[in-house]
Amino acid sequence: MDDAQLLRYSRQIMLPEVDAEGQDRLLGASALIIGLGGLGSPAAMYLAAAGVGRLVVSDFDTVDLSNLQRQIAFDTADIGRGKAEACTDRLRRMNPQVRIEPIAERLSASALEAWAGAVDVVLDCSDNFATRFAVNAACVTTRTPLVSGAAIRFEGQLAVFTPGIGESPCYNCLYPQGGELDASCARNGIVAALPGIIGSMQALEAIKLLLGLPSVRNDRLVVFDALRLEWHEVRLGRNPSCPTCGRR
Template sequence: MNDTQLLRYSRQIMLPQVDIEGQERLLAARALIIGAGGLGSPAAMYLAAAGVGHLVVADHDSVELSNLQRQLLHHDKDIGRNKVASAQETLTTINPDIRVSTIAQTLQGDALGDEVRQADVVLDCSDNFATRFAVNQACVTHRTPLVSGAAIRMEGQVAVFDSRLENSPCYHCLYKEGEEDDQTCSGNGVLSPVVGIIGSLQALEALKVILSIGATLAGRLVIFDGLTHEWRTLTLRQDPDCAVCSSVL
C-alpha cells in the first residue's frame, strides 16, 4: 500500500481484526454485486469506500425517477442512463483507488457462473426470486459465499450462505421454487432507509467474509421489522433433500 492508501483506509487498519494485512486482502478481493438498486446502492458504496479492490456490478435496468427515493448510487441527472453506468461513476467518485466493472444485463447461464467463480463473495441485491435462485445455484456450484438481502415495505432480511462450510444451508434450503411470494418494492413500496440498513448489513457481512473475521450470518437469517424496531435471528439448517446443495456434497 502507498501512503495515500494507508491514510484513506487508516480507520480500518486501526482495527486489530483488519490491520494492514486485512486491508491488503480487501484490496486484492473481487466482489460481485447483483443489482444496483436499493440494496446494491449502500452495499456497493460501502464496499467501494472500504477499498474492496474490484467490484463487478450487474444490472440490466436504467434509472427512473421513482428509483431515486432509495437507490443512492443514482442521481437526478442519471435518469434514463444504465444503472451500471451511473453506479460506476458514483463508486469511482467515492474511491478512485478501486476498479469497477459493469455488466449491463441480467447475468444468467454460463456468464453468471463465470462471474460467480471469479468472485470472492457475491452480494445478491436483486428483487426477484428467479435471480435469487439462479445466483444461489451458481454460488453452490462454485462454492462462492453468498450474502443475500431483501427488503420490502418496512421489513428486511439478510443471511449468508457459505457453501465452503460443511452442512451449510443454501438459499434453496430456505425457499423453494413455486412456494415463493414474488413481491417487489416497485409493486409494494418500501420506506427508504430500510434498504439502506439491509444493504449496509450485506456490505458488513461481505467484508467479514473476505477478511475471515468474526462470525458471519452463515446459517442464520436476520429479520428486521422497521415499524416496531424488532430484530429476530433464525437458525437455518441444511435441507438434506435440497435439490441444489445436498447433491453437491
C-alpha cells in the first residue's frame, strides 16, 4: 500500500482483526454483486469504500424514478440510465483505486457460473426467485461463498452459504423451487431504510469472508423485523434431496 491507501483505509487498518495484512487481502480480493437496487446499492458502495480491489456489478435494468426512494447509488440525474453504468460511475468517484467491471445484460446460467468461478465471493442482491436460484446453482457448482439478502415491507433476511464446506445448506435447501411466493417491492412496498440495513450487512459479511473472519453461521437464516427492531435466527439444515446441492 502507498501512503494514500494507508490514510484512506487507516480506520480499518487500526482494527486488530484487519491490520495491514488484512487490508492487503481486501485489495487483492474480488466480489460479484448481482442486482444493484435497494440491496446492491449499499453493498457495492461499502465494498468499494472498504477497498475490495475488484467489483463486478451486474444489473440489466434502468434507473426509474420509483427506485430513488431506496436505491442510494442513484440520483435524479440517473433516471433512464442503465443501473450497471450509473453505479459504476458512482463507485469510481467514491474510490478510483477499485477496479469496477459493469455487466449490463441478463446473465445466462453458463455466464453466471463463469463469473462466480472468477471471484472470491458472490452477493445476491436480486429481487426475484428465478435469479436467486440461478445464482445459487452457480455458486454451488463453483463452490463460491454466497451472501444472500432479501427485503420487503418491514422485513429483511440474510444468510451466508459456503458450498463445499461441511454440511452447509444452499439457497435451494431453504426455498424449494416452485414453492416461492409472488412477492416484490412493486407489489408489496418497502420502507426506505430497510434495504440499506440488509445490503450493508451483506457487505459486512462479504468483508468478513474475504478476511477469513467468522461470519454468520452457514446453518442460520437471520430475520430482521424492522417494525419491532428485533432480530431472529432460524436454523437451517442441508436437504439431502436438494436438486442443487443434495447428495447423489
